[in-house]
Amino acid sequence: MAKNSTAKGKIVRRFGINIFGNAKYDRLLKKKPAPPGEPKKGRVRQTEYGRQLAEKQKVKFAYGLSERQFRNVFAKAKRMKGVAGHNMLILLERRLDNVVYRLGMAASRSQARQLVSHGHVYLNGRRVNVPSALVRPGDAITAKPREATKEMLRRQIAENNHRPIPPWLSFSADELSASVSVYPTRDMIPTIAEEQMIVEFYSK
Numbered sequence: 001m002a003k004n005s006t007a008k009g010k011i012v013r014r015f016g017i018n019i020f021g022n023a024k025y026d027r028l029l030k031k032k033p034a035p036p037g038e039p040k041k042g043r044v045r046q047t048e049y050g051r052q053l054a055e056k057q058k059v060k061f062a063y064g065l066s067e068r069q070f071r072n073v074f075a076k077a078k079r080m081k082g083v084a085g086h087n088m089l090i091l092l093e094r095r096l097d098n099v100v101y102r103l104g105m106a107a108s109r110s111q112a113r114q115l116v117s118h119g120h121v122y123l124n125g126r127r128v129n130v131p132s133a134l135v136r137p138g139d140a141i142t143a144k145p146r147e148a149t150k151e152m153l154r155r156q157i158a159e160n161n162h163r164p165i166p167p168w169l170s171f172s173a174d175e176l177s178a179s180v181s182v183y184p185t186r187d188m189i190p191t192i193a194e195e196q197m198i199v200e201f202y203s204k
Contacts, residue, residue: 010036011061015054019062019192020108021163052201058193063092064109069132074202085195086186093166093184096123097131099141103171103178104160105153120149135180143176150176 009028012018014035018025046054060070077087092098097113100121106112113131115121122142123133135141143153157173165171168188171178 015058017058017192019058021190022108049201049204052197055193055195055197056201059089059092059195059198062109062192063095063098064113065092071202074198078202083186085199088198089186089189089195090184091134093189094134094136095131096121096128096133096135096141099135099169099178099180102163102166102169103141104157104163104165104173105143106156107160115153120144120153137180137182139180141178141180 008020008022009025012020012025012029013032016029016033016035018029056070060067063070065073073091074084074088077091078084080087093102097109097116100106100112100115101109105121106115116131116133117129119127119129120143121128122144123135124140125142127144143150153176154173157176161173166184166188168180168182168184169178170181
C-alpha cells in the first residue's frame, strides 16, 4: 500500500482518540487534546458527511490500509450475511498482520505487517508473506524456526505484555505459538469508530 506520511501523533490528535493502541498516544492526547492547528479553538462542527468520513478514516488508518484496500474489504463485508459494519471489522481483525499485532509480537500493525512480509511468521507450518491473509478457526500461527527471529519476537512480547490477548485467540508465549479458537465477533473487537457511519458513507 502507499505509505501514509502523516505523523501518527497528528492523526490521533485530529480524531481525538488513540486509534493505534500505543500508550504514548494516550499521553499525547492528555498533553495536547486540541487538533493540530487548533490549539485555542474548539473542534469545528462537522457535517454529517464529514463525520462519516472521519469514522471511515479512523478505521482505515488504524488498520493501515489504502483507500482501495479498505473499499474492497467493505465490499466483501457487504456481500456477506449479517451486519455489514460488523462483518467489515471482523474481516479486518482476521488479517494475519492484525493477529500478529494482537498477540503482542509487534508494537504496531505496521511493524506486524513488516514481520509477515519478511517471512518471520508461519501460518499452519508454512511461511506466509501476505499480511492480508485471513485466518480461520483451527489455524496455527508460529514463529519462523530461527533463533534470531524467536529472540526478536520474545522481546516484543515482553514489551507489549500489557495488551490483553483477544478471547478468540489462544497463545503460548513460551512456545511462540498461537491458534485461532473461533471467528471473532463484534463484542470481541475494541471500538474505535461508529461502523454504521462507515456503512452510510459507502452507501451514498
